[in-house]
Amino acid sequence: MGRYQGLDHPDVILHRGGDRSRPAAGQATFSHSEKDFAIAIDGPVNSPTANQEFVRCISSHSIFGADSYQYNVPANASDEESNATVRSLTWKHTHDSHLGSAVWKSKDFKLIDDATEQVVAVYINLSDTNNVMSRLEWKMSYSVDEEVRALTVLMAFIERIRRFKKQASRASVVGAAQGPRRGKVY
Secondary structure (H helix, E strand, O other), rough: EEOOOOOOOOEEEEOOOOOOOEEEEEEEEEEOOOOOOEEEEEEEOOOOOOEEEEEEOOOOOOOOOOEEEEEEEEEOOOOOOOOOEEEEEEEEOOOOOOOOOOOOOOOEEEEEEEEOOOOOEEEEOOOOOOOOEEEEEEEEOHHHHHHHHHHHHHHHHOOOOOHHHHHHHHHHHHHHHHOOOOOOOO
């Protein structure tokens, strides 16, 4: 995965193979004003040859709720058939112990098929154990394009969380540097 902060670069690039010199398999571009983002499979996000799709942020609207990201794919993942039914998938945070997560782990996610409520894939962050960073386990078999699409959305989701935490950290440092507030207390 590559991260680029410059202009006219995608925010997340998923490369084929093990390094950044390989061609891009999937890319994500964030909007600065919304939580939604665009992804492209096999090409740049704004090119006419890319399969561009939009990923919607779904909030749970509760105080302690977390965002989820929903996207649509054709049932057979081939764009040649115009009558293919569209399937909706959602990446959500998980704390399910039977999926390998724990109650207090906030970096574990599951991919849900919205129509059947079945778990399609599970991403477990293992950064605290055995020098292994994470594990992605597919519960169902899918095509390579569907897996690339799911990985691109997941990596963009994780990058969004990382950037939000970094921004919140900067804000708390600036607030602490300004000192205690003065004025009337109500």
